[in-house]
């Protein structure tokens with residue numbers, strides 16, 4: 482059009498070359514106008530991109546989370562949930578949405594989400610069923626967890642919070658970051674240290690009959706140290722007088738009421754959720770429902786996710802259609818316990834009874850360890 486208009490005003494004596502140059506110039510000017518009116522991303526959308534908002538996420542690139550339309554969430558949040566849920570021993574989880582660290586990086590360098598300090602920590606107790614709770618809750622799409630025990634608040638505190646944060650998986654703003662280190666529950670400094678990180682941290686304690694827990698603990702140590710003294714030798718200062726050795730860690734850990742007192746100096750009871758290690762085995766979905774409620778999560782992990790594996794003798798996660806990997810916890814979870822004579826067990830029950838009663842009163846729940 483611009484060309485035709487220009488041609489009508491060019492005098493007949495003009496040189497043919499001059500006409501060609503003017504025509505090319507006008508075409509170039511038209512192109513510049515077109516580009517100014519329709520920026521590149523609009524052109525890409527019109528060229529068939531079904532999710533224009535998603536395109537903007539890519540272009541902006543920065544660390545902030547961008548409000549996405551539902552269609553975008555469908556595309557970018559598409560997570561291989563069944564596949565990732567199968568990885569019981571790894572936290573190398575695929576990202577669930579687009580979230581990049583640097584503006585417009587090349588595709589190969591895209592990183593998803595940000596590493597955040599945990600919002601919730603499974604702080605104990607050792608041999609209570611902490612691994613089961615973590616592996617079951619992390620199949621929830623709004624939870625990401627560090628795969629290994631960090632021991633930050635007990636053994637690695639000097640390394641600093643940035644070191645700790647570096648151990649966490651990348652998450653979206655909407656996702657919870659979790660870790661589990663069972664020794665935290667009995668480490669004196671831990672409540673104060675977690676509170677210094679964030680007073681809002683939610684705490685989960687998986688508790689189990691302290692006598693069974695002690696035997697489980699001993700069974701584990703014995704598997705690594707075959708020449709260990711007998712359970713009775715370690716558990717009692719004087720068995721005939723019924724004097725229990727509270728300096729032995731396997732006994733000390735079971736004094737839940739005493740440890741809890743230390744936590745309640747820094748956290749309100751409402752911020753601590755207690756999972757029954759026994760019910761976790763008989764009714765994992767029920768316990769997980771309560772964990773999800775406590776964490777403010779939608780109840781997504783339900784009985785549909787579990788089946789009872791008769792060979793293992795424990796609940797396991799159902800195999801997703803897309804994966805053939807094993808869904809039960811490892812061999813060190815659910816071991817056959819060392820046989821302990823009935824008298825020793827009765828003596829330990831008597832010993833723990835007042836502590837258990839005190840614990841039930843403190844938490845407002847009777848765990849029925851008799």
Ligand SMILES: Nc1ncnc2c1ncn2[C@@H]1O[C@H](COP(=O)(O)OS(=O)(=O)O)[C@@H](OP(=O)(O)O)[C@H]1O
Pocket residue numbers: 606607608609610611612613663697698758761762795796797809810813814815816
């Ligand atoms: N689903 C399922 N599968 C296997 N094991 C299960 C499960 N649910 C709870 N448990 C119990 O978890 C106990 C181990 O507890 P932890 O994971 O806290 O142990 S550890 O402190 O991390 O070593 C482990 O203790 P032991 O039976 O003494 O081995 C189990 O009783």
